[in-house]
Amino acid sequence: MIGCDCDVCRSPDPRDQxxxxxxxxxxxxxxxxxxxxxxxxxxxxxxxxRKVDAVVFTxxxxxxxxxxxxxxxxxxxxGSMPVYASPETMRDLERAFRFAFSTSNPVPYxxxxxxxxxxxxxxxGETLITPLAVPHGDSIVNGYLFSxxxxxLVAYLSDCSAVPDAIADLISGVKVLIIDALRERPHPxxxxxxxxxxxxxxxxxxxxxxxxxxxxxxxxxxxRLPAYTHIAYDGLQLRL
Amino acid sequence: MIGCDCDVCRSPDPRDQxxxxxxxxxxxxxxxxxxxxxxxxxxxxxxxxRKVDAVVFTxxxxxxxxxxxxxxxxxxxxGSMPVYASPETMRDLERAFRFAFSTSNPVPYxxxxxxxxxxxxxxxGETLITPLAVPHGDSIVNGYLFSxxxxxLVAYLSDCSAVPDAIADLISGVKVLIIDALRERPHPxxxxxxxxxxxxxxxxxxxxxxxxxxxxxxxxxxxRLPAYTHIAYDGLQLRL
Numbered sequence: 082m083i084g085c086d087c088d089v090c091r092s093p094d095p096r097d098q099x100x101x102x103x104x105x106x107x108x109x110x111x112x113x114x115x116x117x118x119x120x121x122x123x124x125x126x127x128x129x130x131r132k133v134d135a136v137v138f139t140x141x142x143x144x145x146x147x148x149x150x151x152x153x154x155x156x157x158x159x160g161s162m163p164v165y166a167s168p169e170t171m172r173d174l175e176r177a178f179r180f181a182f183s184t185s186n187p188v189p190y191x192x193x194x195x196x197x198x199x200x201x202x203x204x205x206g207e208t209l210i211t212p213l214a215v216p217h218g219d220s221i222v223n224g225y226l227f228s229x230x231x232x233x234l235v236a237y238l239s240d241c242s243a244v245p246d247a248i249a250d251l252i253s254g255v256k257v258l259i260i261d262a263l264r265e266r267p268h269p270x271x272x273x274x275x276x277x278x279x280x281x282x283x284x285x286x287x288x289x290x291x292x293x294x295x296x297x298x299x300x301x302x303x304x305r306l307p308a309y310t311h312i313a314y315d316g317l318q319l320r321l
Numbered sequence: 322m323i324g325c326d327c328d329v330c331r332s333p334d335p336r337d338q339x340x341x342x343x344x345x346x347x348x349x350x351x352x353x354x355x356x357x358x359x360x361x362x363x364x365x366x367x368x369x370x371r372k373v374d375a376v377v378f379t380x381x382x383x384x385x386x387x388x389x390x391x392x393x394x395x396x397x398x399x400g401s402m403p404v405y406a407s408p409e410t411m412r413d414l415e416r417a418f419r420f421a422f423s424t425s426n427p428v429p430y431x432x433x434x435x436x437x438x439x440x441x442x443x444x445x446g447e448t449l450i451t452p453l454a455v456p457h458g459d460s461i462v463n464g465y466l467f468s469x470x471x472x473x474l475v476a477y478l479s480d481c482s483a484v485p486d487a488i489a490d491l492i493s494g495v496k497v498l499i500i501d502a503l504r505e506r507p508h509p510x511x512x513x514x515x516x517x518x519x520x521x522x523x524x525x526x527x528x529x530x531x532x533x534x535x536x537x538x539x540x541x542x543x544x545r546l547p548a549y550t551h552i553a554y555d556g557l558q559l560r561l
Contacts, residue, residue: 082394083362083365083366083370083391083394083395084365084369084370084371084394084395084398119359119362119387119388119390119391120362120363122323122359122360123360123363125323125324126323129324130323130324131324143390143418144390147359147387147388147390148359148387150359150383150384150387151323151359154322154323154324155323155324158324176416176417176419177416177417177418178383178417179416
């Protein structure tokens, strides 16, 4: 954190230096990113990302959208950028990045969003993407379940303060659960480690990865977690 | 640039890896930043910035404002964050970051902007800041002249496609001119190297620093520039 001298902010473990939460998914048919936070350009350069065929948003908080304009390179390569978001999130994107959504947007290398409002499950290539509406403090945001060939592969719940029973049932048995676990202490808009573990105990994934971790939780805390429960870090790659 | 294999993007000179343009000014009385581009958090961490007493905006393009919310840490420390911007830029900031400007913004650690519309020269501590209205393609944006004790210390013109005669006269003889020089080839919204050199020849600063440089212009091009003309790089510090 800016201006912080805590053990995690000064940690020599590079995994304790964290950028904003996001995932990039490559499939045989297409590649897409979930959220373009403020660090999107830095992350795309670090991972040498060459192709983004679509972007899917969880919600419109600044740490999830403010890198949106850096999709321009990928948008220009394709001609436009398919954007999948809830009605509320799309409205906020259109407000914050009005120049891009404007129909009079004339500059060829500008970002050209192609809005797709999410209301039901949708497909990108052969990947079925099921929105998971979860509370994030006072607001409702989307997590996502990614399935291929009727296999539940990944549930991504980056920001939530609770996981309703119906959602836990829907993602039950998923291979990988990536879930908000901000810190040990409770927080009004994010799950704590204990709350995330309780969700995982119910969902029973093969592996659980904590994400959206704050500087209260060092990477080294992973050794105290149950088996198959990990603290995700920047640049982590999973092959499923 | 994302997905680019040109010589500059693959350069081993770390100064060829550039984040978004911005400057941070420390004075005996206070410290302030000009623009909070998308990389503001990364830059504040890199430079170990501990205090921001105000932010001054040149204009509202995404590469100059999208890191605005990362001022929250400094805003919380002070109680609020004085924001200086033209009416147009303030309007765009209020639109893109509506939650922060909302009077019902209730969360104590949220960014609390304190808007100051710039129409005339203003002071931050003992520094007189004179807005310099310059064309940036079809729009008019602000550069700034920073003076102390009637000495013209720095003129900052990060984004401009021309420098009107009246502005060149106003900043004539400034100690340091920091000026847009995107690349050798002309560009509709930014000065080229040749155009920036022509402005410098007229303004006659002690030193000229090129900024807002794109990947067409390597750091090594500095050796071909006239004396006292430099290519700025990330982390460059000047003491005046």
